Amino acid sequence: MKRIALALTLALVVTPAWAKKKPKEAPAPAPVPAAPVDPEAWRATPPGPGPERAWTAPVAQVVTLSNGIPVYVVPNPAFPLVSVRLHVGAGRVANPAGKAGLASLTADLLDEGTSTRTASKIASEASGLGAVLTTAGGDESATVSLDALGGDALGPALDLMADVTLRPAFAKAEFARVQAETLAAIEEAKAEPRDAAVRTFLSQLYGAAHPYGTPAIGTTASVKALKVEDVKKLYQGLYHAGNAAFVVSGALTPEEAKTLLDARFGKWAKGAQVPAPAAVAAAPIKTRVVFVEQPGAVQSVLRIGTVGLPRTSPDYPAATLTATHTAGMFSSRINMNLREEKGWSYGAYGAFTDSRDGGVFSVRTSVQADKTAPAVAEVLKELASAAKTPATAADLTVARDNILKSLPGYFETNEATANAFLEVPRFGLGPDSFVATAKAVGAVTPAEAGAAAARWFDPARQLVVVVGPKSVTVDDGKGGTTTVDVVKSLQDLGYEFVAL
């Protein structure tokens, strides 16, 4: 391809050939007098890429507050906007045993009232400043997010961010209300088949005792048992300067970011270092099918996959590249098979989650209910084929281009940029994590990709979760109907079968 030869040229001064002269007509076929030359014949050849413009992913600039909190800054003067993310190492991996949902509830309560502001006042002040302030608990992080206008409106917005972070009231009444809202959200999620599939997949893969085995929001039983004292204790233990980091993207310099944040967070006490809970390995699995009934559903939701790998693993680039090739693109076999060839699904995609300890690789799809078992078989067949037949160098080039050339898309907005760089404190990566990962993905060899495929796509080690109807009645194509026994057809696949 031309790409390699042109990669070193700065693109924008080169005038493409067609702009200089009239396009050449396609070579005329053997002279058949009656056939006029199609003036549009040139369209038969797709245009190749133009010279590539040199670009490297941003590297965050690091400044440090007086109490040691690192601040990763990606300046972007294009718009009068600033996005700030505070990472606190207080995600669900920090939940004490039996207290699933605690870290998430704690994060949710931060902006529900402080020593000087009610929940409503926090929200009204933020909107009056054109700012959006949210708090959320994830796997590794509790995150306080601020998307604010730059300039004079930024200071008051940061005051609000500091207030919810440093002085949450954790009042009993607010705790009770948010606890009830959380329970309602858990109820609501039960009606959402995709949510049920994710929950089942995680608990089956990791086991209920593992922090990854229960969703961050918790379960009805675990959330009901939580007390406001639990929240206060988790906050006191984990929310401190020694367990925090900022990411900032927008219209300000690193020095300005440091000054603004130091004035508000510089006196936050450092607290005792809490050792990160040791990663608990998930037990290896043998392929089994776990069925959750969704009565009357017209589709079955499928999750098929296995335990993933830490974001910091040296195998991460090869695993990501091979997953992109096998399952991450529209043109990946799994999607082409289920969507385009069989027409059973609106789409089927697979990927690794980014995770500190392991996460998952999973293929996600919804398929018409009568094709549930055949679709499971096809996905396993495609995984088996990927595990057995390594991707060629050309295949990997497509997947690599898909990852690397779309990388600028992560940095179109301050929100996306700040969210992307949260991976630095979350997983303990360097401020050049995007440059480093791009380089590593670029260097993956076909042998490394093949080894990753053999390891993660092994059809004997996949967990299959199905959320769907036990049986479904469909047209038989002859004017009548026929009933498909979904459960039986899944059992007939020959793997261990569990109905929950």
Added chain:
Amino acid sequence: MRKTLLLALPLALALPAVAGTPAPELKFEKYELPNGLEVILSEDRRLPLVSVNLWYHVGGKDEVPGRSGFAHLFEHIMFQGSKNVPEDRFFPMLEAAGAPLVNGTTDFDRTNYFETVPSNQLELALWLESDRMGWLLDTLTQERLDNQKAVVRKERQQSIENVPYGSAEEQFFKALFPAPHPYNGVVIGSHLDLEAATLEDVKGFFRTFYPPNNATLAIVGDYDPATIKAMVDRYFGSIPKGAEPAPTKLPPVAHTKETRLALTDEVELAKVFFGWVGPRSFEPGDAELTLAAEVLAGTKSSRLHEALVLKQQVAAEVKAYQYPLQAGSVFVVEVQGRPGQTPDALEKAAWPIIEGLRTTPPSAEELDRAKRSWQAETVRQLQSLGGFGGRADLLNYYNHHLGDPGYLPKDVARIEAVTPAAVQKALTDVVKVDSRVVVHVSPVGGAK
């Protein structure tokens, strides 16, 4: 691919008015090719990316009864290949090029197609878009049509039928625009209509509504201003102009009595939808209702959230939005209950708050907060180049509704000029008991 019906965030659009914040300029150039294709160019070279964003001025409104879902069906067919783009190569070519965004959306009034690509692949995007504009039907076979009908039925199952409250939303919109209004039915169409679509129907629809003179191409991002026009002309200039499609008549919708629906669904929590058909997009009342939605449910300090979620604690979630459309905007309030609540109880709790905005108009401060939120959100959206509400979409949005891609400063002024009394008047005109559509959704088996 998405359909925007019901999911559509009414594009919120404007500039910050907080003191000291400079307004970003939205520079662009608009011109027209001899074949009637409108072109909007806006240069931005921060990243090596460029967005191609093509709006066809055809939507669910242009479908004839019994043939719902055509515009959306095309959204699928358009990605299947055309004369020079082999079958199933559209996405793969863009994936291999490293395009961060490729999609299309269909709405009542318009359909759009967009891709953000590395800037050295701009020609690829223009080649793909021009080939399907000019030569789609050359390769549209019965088999391809049947295949895409099947995919759309899957999408319908996945996004409506297998989603909590999905079917209720569908019924809600049908009730807002009763047959034979062109908006009746959902953008995605019904199973029956999709099944009935013949190859000739589909080809006729394309010939009528997809010529260059019924489309607008916006290109935003990193392109070479010295060569861009020649490039556009090369790919689009020779596509023949079509007959001007006769504009579909969009009669105003006047509900003269209340419409109520009570549905049960496989859900866990009760939910109530309130809806009204109001002024056409950008007509008086549209801006007022946009801000009224923000005052009612925009933030945790909004009236409905404060009353129902924080104080009475009967609702788990409240939502309000103004959805501007050419035949008449839709003003919607949604209240989702806490466990154990019934739709009746939710309606009783919510209605006095909604009505209260009419009897007690927003304070100057409430309205100011709503304006600040709206304006800041608009600037945030301007950051992204392309689809789903980014800059190219915004230029096309204003162009579609008003013929002026540069309407942004006027829109800012329009929102800024809204007074509490004007909000009150818009609510008095639109948000009435005898013109409302109320949909109750109860969990199967009663409130849990």
